[in-house]
Amino acid sequence: MKLVKNAAGRFVPTEVNGETQIPFKGVDKYKPTGVKAKPQIRTCIDYPYDGNKVVKDLKTALKKAGLKDGMTISTHHHLRNGDAVTNILFDAIKEMGIKNIRWFPSASFPVHSHLIKYLEDGTIHHIEGSMNGPLGKFTTEGKMKGVGVLRSHGGRYQSLQDGEVQVDIAVILAPTADPFGNATGDRGKSACGLIGFALGDSEYADRVIIVTDNLVPFPCVPWQIQGGNVDFVVEVESLGDPKKIVSGTTEVTKSPDRLLIAEYVADFIEAAGIMKDGFSLQAGAGGTNLAFVLFLKEKMKAKGVKARFMRGGSTKYLVEMLEEGLTDYILDGQTFDLEGVRSMRENANHVNTSPFTSYNFHGKGNFASIVDTAVLGATEVDVKFNANVVTHSDGYLLHGIGGWQNCLYSKCTILAIPSFRDRIPVIVDDVTTICGPGELIDVIITERGIAINPKRKDLLKAVKGSGLPIKDIKQIKKEVDEICGGAPAKPKVNKEKVVAIVKWVDGTVLDSVFKVEN
């Protein structure tokens, strides 16, 4: 495998799984031209005039969709760790004797470790999506036949639109659908909120199968997926375990150290002048992220400040802010708890969005860069502000990128992270894998202090005299090394053997993940 050094200084392959790759050229430096991908022409005369596209079972749908060796099958992660169907889907594919599938999930979860046997026996050739938990371990140990490809949610849409990935069959799990294929995620016993991750697939895949455990008579209103893009509908007993699809309640962290970080985040947003009438923010569902929202809420109430919109991962905490009039809108990307699902269903100002509107590189603009501040996490950050979200310091793939890369485009991107975990430094000299270039990362907030990217002189000036513990990132790193007993050793990897690549939002290759040597 030929590796070249890209603009981030990382060695990346120019060809992966037989396809040519473009090395990362720098932030906003790559601008492809040409026309977007074109789905096949279809005509309504090939579909039942009574609108009933229901077929007997998943296997029948796959057969009718023309499943063959080497095809690309896409799935989505809105059912999270409660997803029971993706495993059954691949059981069916295996039973049909199909090989070498390219699996294109929007994310994978520990429940999908069931699929390791299909990666071993060649049913699945490789994964393009995320490789979490056991799948990450499997991949990093070099056991996957092909090379994994990690993309952001926006990057996934980009790859569909510019034809980098041609999906043959999209299997969309819908908590409610009608026989025509109109589908939604905001109701039904497996309600998950929204299913926007599947929007691109419904538009660009050659064949689209809706699987639902709540088939309602036409029309399913309102719909998030349009039946006009759907080929087949399959009814099943259950999509999965509702308890694992959304949590009953999302918990705020109880750790005093994480709460301290969250408090610093809220203090920073106020001190930097970001918290003012009409502002916007993006918050995730990590324990620290939930906590900072609560601290910020108190500050907003005290000062009488109201936000224009907040982007989720929505939780009951965002919903409370919407219902208490502290924000005009929630623009939701995925819903993490039952309160979020209820609010989306009942409140017109809780709006479902998709990676097209939020993150897409080939969109005529996207929401991510409009947001005033995004508060995110990371597994590692280096002294150049580069950050990692996919591997840990031991070299193993453990998480997907999600919308993280896309959110870096906010006007003030904050990473709220502990400076070390147990004895594992989070602030390091060089990240194991670079997922976000430092030039897009503005502020690192740890329990040991707040580091502002030196290029953000405006922020440095804004918080001067605020009493916040502003520190040089190198100083924080020095403290962490002192605590942990020196800088950590790097994992031993085979620099010849790339097991996965990390794409930037524009489709170029930002970094490689190498096989870990035991």
Add this chain to the structure above:
Amino acid sequence: MIKNLKKSSAGKRGDSVRSDCYFEIELKNSGGIKLYLTSKVDVMYEESIKQMIHDMSKFFGLKDAKILLEDNGALPFVLAARFELAVKRLFPDLQKEYLLPFHVNNLYSTKKDQLRRSRLYLPGNEPKFFVNAGLHSPDAIILDLEDSVAPSEKDAAQLVVRNALRSVNFYGVERMVRINQLPKGLDDLKYMVPNNVNVILVPKCESAEQIHQLEKEVEKLKNQHKVVNDIFFMPIIESALGVIKAYEIASASKNNCSLAIGLEDYTADIGTQRTNEGRESIFARQMLVNAAKAAGIQAIDTVFSDVADMEALRQSVIEAKSLGFEGKGCIHPRQIKVVHEAFAPTIEEIEKAKKIVQAFEEAEKKGLGVVSLGSKMIDPPVVKRALNIINLALMNNLISKDWRKQ
């Protein structure tokens, strides 16, 4: 070395263990040191862990042994304490200590009348709570060797706390240790006195004699280790007898900086229940405040144990302040801010203090020996109290640094 045992263990093991480790040492007659290591951080720190065990084995003269280490991300000061303990459990008479270098930030001393509004209790054998404790900005941390440590782990806590005093950065907060009840607690001192402890808390104190014993032992160790920094004492009154003897105890040593009350044991001792209203302890608390003030030292209140109820904590501190207490014990970092806010001076107190301080500064400028405000003369203790209030107001951002100009 006299070999009493063949095998020993130390530390913590199991799936729920974080930032700690477990050692087993089995002595052999030959074969050198054989290390069996599993570590959550082997990729990052395997070499440095091996080096530490090698160095320490050499230091303690351990030649032939099977060493098992299960490491769940223990920091170096914890690894060293656990290994030293495993060695010392094999050789109880061993006097050598494996001392880590002093962190440069740990060499400060404190003042007798230091602000002691909040003191955060840290269980002495739970090192994972130590490292970030100072970041929550209490006035003091207490490394506890007494009630939070199981009787079988007293030796473990001594070494972990000793190592922490040397190498954990507490970011400038006062470093206190609560030793065990005397006379057992005297044995704890040799691990604390040479390692720049600032204050020693004496639990269940019932007589001046106990403070004299403590003072004698501390002086002996200070001389022996050439310690020049001040070491203050904070006796804790936790019994009916202690309350009756409060003044005798408070005035037993010039090194006493404060007198504290512990109500859990006190209410048990007088045969009643602790309530939120605290009527059962009003005598004890007033007695303690009076004794402390009579001896010219601080009166420090008990801990507030409901970590979920911040409003009740706030009320409890306001009440304590009104009784004359100057500090409160904290058992959770989130309590610290609430305690500091509740001890903050009121607007009226600040305005009065401003006038006194300005009158004092005016008098000084004019070279006057006597300070007066209007027709009233102001005594030096009043000026000092006013300065303290201004200082507290500054620390709580209630006034700006240039308040004189406003």
